[in-house]
Amino acid sequence: MDDLQYGTRNKRGDWAPNAHPQIAFFWNNPLDLTKWVKFLVAYVWPWNVFHMAVTLLYWRYLLPDWETMKTLSWGWALWLYAVNGVGIFLMYGAIEFFYYWKRRQGTRFKFNGKFPSEQPSDVFWFKSQNIDNFLKSYLYGIMMWTLVEVLMLWCFANHYVYWLNWSEHPYWLTFLLFMTPVIHEVNFFVIHRTIHIPILYKWIHSVHHNSVNPSPWSSLSMHPVETFLYHGVVWWHLILPSNPLIALFQLHMAGYGAINGHIGFDKLELTEDTALESHAYLHYLHHKYFEVNYGGDGLVPLDKWLGTWHDGSKEAQALMDARYARKVAKLNASKNS
Numbered sequence: 318m319d320d321l322q323y324g325t326r327n328k329r330g331d332w333a334p335n336a337h338p339q340i341a342f343f344w345n346n347p348l349d350l351t352k353w354v355k356f357l358v359a360y361v362w363p364w365n366v367f368h369m370a371v372t373l374l375y376w377r378y379l380l381p382d383w384e385t386m387k388t389l390s391w392g393w394a395l396w397l398y399a400v401n402g403v404g405i406f407l408m409y410g411a412i413e414f415f416y417y418w419k420r421r422q423g424t425r426f427k428f429n430g431k432f433p434s435e436q437p438s439d440v441f442w443f444k445s446q447n448i449d450n451f452l453k454s455y456l457y458g459i460m461m462w463t464l465v466e467v468l469m470l471w472c473f474a475n476h477y478v479y480w481l482n483w484s485e486h487p488y489w490l491t492f493l494l495f496m497t498p499v500i501h502e503v504n505f506f507v508i509h510r511t512i513h514i515p516i517l518y519k520w521i522h523s524v525h526h527n528s529v530n531p532s533p534w535s536s537l538s539m540h541p542v543e544t545f546l547y548h549g550v551v552w553w554h555l556i557l558p559s560n561p562l563i564a565l566f567q568l569h570m571a572g573y574g575a576i577n578g579h580i581g582f583d584k585l586e587l588t589e590d591t592a593l594e595s596h597a598y599l600h601y602l603h604h605k606y607f608e609v610n611y612g613g614d615g616l617v618p619l620d621k622w623l624g625t626w627h628d629g630s631k632e633a634q635a636l637m638d639a640r641y642a643r644k645v646a647k648l649n650a651s652k653n654s
């Protein structure tokens with residue numbers, strides 16, 4: 318595909334889309350039926366269908382039985398760690414293999430013209446973003462994800478929390494299932510904005526931000542505290558009356574879905590003229606500029622409402638620059654007083 322039909326490339330080789338990401342349409346046009354249809358299709362297909370398929374696979378074949386999960390033990394916890402580890406290796410590894418190692422589409426639709434392997438840096442273990450991010454994904458990211466998962470399943474197995482049945486509560490559970498992306502976005506924004514408070518940033522979140530040019534393995538390369546909080550989105554299903562299948566789906570949206578913001582390409586070319594939308598641009602800009610786009614892709618546009626939305630446009634850039642100038646002026650004033 319010709320990426321210059323969809324965007325522009327600067328002298329450094331960085332590509333940017335012409336069309337700027339938009340917040341969900343219904344905040345401006347709630348009654349537009351055609352847009353609702355398009356929105357609902359994109360809401361479930363393809364990413365959430367994928368997460369649900371993976372969740373059903375776990376549910377049917379991979380989760381230990383509920384009797385076993387009534388007691389906390391290393392056996393089934395390590396089993397789930399292995400399952401999550403293999404799952405991530407297959408999914409993230411496939412994207413890494415085809416688009417970063419084999420480079421099947423070169424730098425077409427790639428936001429940053431360079432590949433991480435071309436940029437060794439002292440901030441990474443072994444000076445390599447790939448090795449560093451891969452190891453941290455397994456040592457911190459997937460480890461804490463599994464811990465959250467084990468605690469969640471153990472609570473359900475013992476009926477310490479509400480476990481609603483689909484036959485008795487079909488409407489509420491369907492509603493809750495449809496709300497999972499909303500819960501994800503709000504929860505992510507709150508946690509993410511909090512760990513950008515300078516002292517927490519330095520201690521926790523800087524690990525994830527070492528990757529200024531994120532790639533698939535950057536997705537779960539986080540400090541253990543961050544990944545525990547991030548996957549803790551699942552606690553919502555212990556507070557709200559829910560069902561473990563929905564809780565597991567919510568967890569997979571966080572774990573398997575973390576890759577979306579870190580794919581590094583706007584589109585992944587599948588064939589000569591079909592491509593998969595990555596939805597990665599807003600979070601790519603977060604890794605580039607730090608103080609913008611703390612949330613997801615505008616389903617609940619908290620960034621827009623709080624003035625930190627950056628869609629790649631000149632206007633958004635000017636707003637960010639003005640905010641930064643105000644911050645510097647305030648800092649200088651406090652130094653001089």
Ligand SMILES: [Zn+2]
Nearest residue numbers: 525578600604
């Ligand atoms: Zn990130």
Ligand SMILES: [Zn+2]
Nearest residue numbers: 509522526603
């Ligand atoms: Zn951040």
